[in-house]
Amino acid sequence: MSRLLTYAPKDTWIHRLSGVTKLLFFLLWSVVGMLTYDTRVLLVMLLCSLVLYKTSKTEWKQVGTIFKFILLFLALNLFTIFAISPYQGTEVYGTRTDLLHLFWHYTLTKEQLFYEFNIMLKYFTVIPVVLIFIVTTNPSEFAASLNRIGISYRAGYAVAIALRYVPDVQHDFTKIKHAQEARGIEMSSKANLLTRLKNMSTIIFPLIFSSMDRIDVVSNAMELRGFGKNKKRTWYSGKPLQRNDYLSIVFVIVFCVSALVVTFYDGSRFYNPF
Amino acid sequence: MKTKFGIKEVVAIGIGTALFVVLTNVQVPFGIIPNTALQSRVAILTFFAAVFGPVVGGAIGLIGHALGDALFYGGVWWSWVFPDALFGIVVGLFASKYAIREGGFSNGKTIVFFNVVQVIGNALAWIGLAPLLDILIYAEPAAKVFTQGVLAFIGNIIVAGVLGTLLAAAYSKVGAKSSSLTKED
Numbered sequence: 322m323s324r325l326l327t328y329a330p331k332d333t334w335i336h337r338l339s340g341v342t343k344l345l346f347f348l349l350w351s352v353v354g355m356l357t358y359d360t361r362v363l364l365v366m367l368l369c370s371l372v373l374y375k376t377s378k379t380e381w382k383q384v385g386t387i388f389k390f391i392l393l394f395l396a397l398n399l400f401t402i403f404a405i406s407p408y409q410g411t412e413v414y415g416t417r418t419d420l421l422h423l424f425w426h427y428t429l430t431k432e433q434l435f436y437e438f439n440i441m442l443k444y445f446t447v448i449p450v451v452l453i454f455i456v457t458t459n460p461s462e463f464a465a466s467l468n469r470i471g472i473s474y475r476a477g478y479a480v481a482i483a484l485r486y487v488p489d490v491q492h493d494f495t496k497i498k499h500a501q502e503a504r505g506i507e508m509s510s511k512a513n514l515l516t517r518l519k520n521m522s523t524i525i526f527p528l529i530f531s532s533m534d535r536i537d538v539v540s541n542a543m544e545l546r547g548f549g550k551n552k553k554r555t556w557y558s559g560k561p562l563q564r565n566d567y568l569s570i571v572f573v574i575v576f577c578v579s580a581l582v583v584t585f586y587d588g589s590r591f592y593n594p595f
Numbered sequence: 596m597k598t599k600f601g602i603k604e605v606v607a608i609g610i611g612t613a614l615f616v617v618l619t620n621v622q623v624p625f626g627i628i629p630n631t632a633l634q635s636r637v638a639i640l641t642f643f644a645a646v647f648g649p650v651v652g653g654a655i656g657l658i659g660h661a662l663g664d665a666l667f668y669g670g671v672w673w674s675w676v677f678p679d680a681l682f683g684i685v686v687g688l689f690a691s692k693y694a695i696r697e698g699g700f701s702n703g704k705t706i707v708f709f710n711v712v713q714v715i716g717n718a719l720a721w722i723g724l725a726p727l728l729d730i731l732i733y734a735e736p737a738a739k740v741f742t743q744g745v746l747a748f749i750g751n752i753i754v755a756g757v758l759g760t761l762l763a764a765a766y767s768k769v770g771a772k773s774s775s776l777t778k779e780d
Contacts, residue, residue, distance in 0.1 A: 406739055
């Protein structure tokens with residue numbers, strides 16, 4: 322699967338940060354990105370995201386296909402909002418400035434354009450951070466650091482297994498799909514909805530049953546090695562939080578709190594220029 | 596079966612999540628409304644929740660959706676992550692009633708019960724929680740999010756009802772064979 326984002330080892334200070342720091346940064350960042358509709362805050366966040374993206378030395382070929390995919394979704398989403406609620410912006414900002422009458426009851430208003438511009442900004446402030454988080458975080462180190470901040474190592478291990486087995490399951494999936502296609506089962510959009518649902522099941526059934534076997538094998542192996550016997554376990558790839566980790570955490574907390582204060586200062590999460 | 600959290604549950608969450616993530620883009624889109632489709636990953640979530648219980652179901656919904664979104668779309672739409680977790684928990688709550696691993700998922704009564712739970716879970720998640728969070732978190736227009744919610748609800752009950760039921764019944768048949776030796780009244 323070429324489209325899937327994966328971790329790529331590089332040597333920048335972002336790569337050297339602990340997985341926990343990056344997770345915390347990503348979570349807080351996306352929470353603020355979700356909550357605020359304040360254009361000024363969003364623009365500052367966008368700027369920060371772009372700077373971080375640059376310093377992480379992420380290359381376009383690592384994220385390009387995904388990014389185009391996201392743009393498509395964004396465009397569709399913006400279009401749907403307009404199609405279903407063409408006057409949401411007017412409702413939010415309380416004024417109405419008509420720009421252009423399109424047809425039927427659709428009129429393009431300044432407020433609607435501004436509202437949808439904000440939605441677009443929200444996407445763009447969060448996307449770079451997510452991309453950075455995924456391409457710079459080593460999965461095993463991430464599981465180890467989850468445990469370090471006090472999350473049960475069983476939960477940490479579940480996440481590690483998930484990350485570890487995505488490529489394996491992906492491989493199984495492709496194998497089964499090719500086998501079924503060789504038997505003449507149509508997977509493309511040529512078939513109708515029900516047929517496609519039925520054809521989907523011809524992949525899912527073998528995939529799930531082989532995965533259930535895999536669960537037995539893996540859990541037996543772990544049991545044989547005494548997993549879960551002790552309250553604690555050690556990690557091969559864990560590393561302690563360092564100065565840069567603490568600095569980043571302090572930065573993101575201060576930034577998020579002030580962003581929220583600025584956003585909600587006038588009692589509404591929207592910035593109203595009208 | 597009590598909701599214990601042993602090695603098998605840890606591994607089930609891990610592999611179930613991996614499956615859920617891989618199947619994220621195996622879907623049949625409805626076309627008109629963005630981000631709604633017949634998602635094959637719903638079948639995975641339903642099946643794992645029904646076999647392994649609420650903890651595994653909830654965790655797969657939560658981690659799987661967040662991870663899958665992040666890996667495939669580069670952004671996490673949190674207001675749709677939690678409904679998936681909720682759905683996993685609701686279906687998983689009655690895992691011992693379906694008795695899939697014990698080979699009990701074959702009579703009509705269990706299958707009907709399973710589907711009733713599944714429809715209620717989907718309704719709570721997609722017509723209740725998802726649009727509510729969309730409005731609270733993202734301040735999206737209500738008309739749009741309820742349209743999406745209802746479409747997701749319809750799509751998911753079809754997938755969970757058809758693929759989920761068939762999977763559970765098929766696995767129950769296989770499981771019954773291997774465990775029939777230990778079963779004693």
